Amino acid sequence: MRFMMIVKATEDSEAGVLPSKEQLDAMMRYNMELARAGVLLAADGLHPSSGAIRISYPEPGGKPKVTDGPFTEAKELIAGYTLIEVKSREEAIEWAMRMPDPHGYGSGQIELRQVFEPTELTEDPESQAQQYEMREHIERQKR
Template sequence: MRFMMIVKATTDSEEGKMPSQELVEAMQKYNEELVKAGVLLAADGLQPSKNGIRISYPEPGGKPKILDGPFTEAKEIIAGYTLIEVKSREEAIEWALRMPDPHGFGQGEIELRQVFEPEDLTDNPEFLEKESALRKQVEELKKA
């Protein structure tokens, strides 16, 4: 089971305020623990939304609409994420609870969401076979 720990943005992260050295070290230690446990798939912080772009589809089949950041409502914006693969929802919660306050100022908020697996979306064997082949291709490209 894959889960994404979504770190919500704060006014500080949206202003581009960098985390303290202590927080950087705490997050590095946490990520090392995830690696040692064999559950870490990816982890990254994101730049403020002022550097972002939103693409929306206001009408079915219509032309996409492009909007440059910054975006309002910091609570709805993502500041970073950690993607893990674990055996259960409970294990994902345990890892999320171990993450240091992601902003270090008492404003941190993490949203934990399970990732859909291809088998969750369809039982069509042709689709699942193609999806598996694509994932293998991606892994091979990473190795090259």
């Protein structure tokens, strides 16, 4: 089971305030712990939405609309993510509970969301096989 820990943005992260050395050190220790346990798939911080681009689809079949950031509502944005693969929802919660406060001053928030597996998206064996083949191709490219 794959889960994404989504670190919610704050006014500081949206203003481009970088984590302190202590915060970075704590996150690196945590990420190394995940890596050594064999559950870490990815972990990255994101630039503020001031440099972001939003693509929206205003109508079915219509032309996508491009909007440059920044975007308002910091609480609706994400500042980073960690992607893990674990055996259960409970294990994902245990790992999420161990993540250091991502913003370091008691206002951090993490949202934990399960990632769909191909078998959950479709019952069509051909579509499932294509999705698994794509994942295997990505893994081979990493090596």
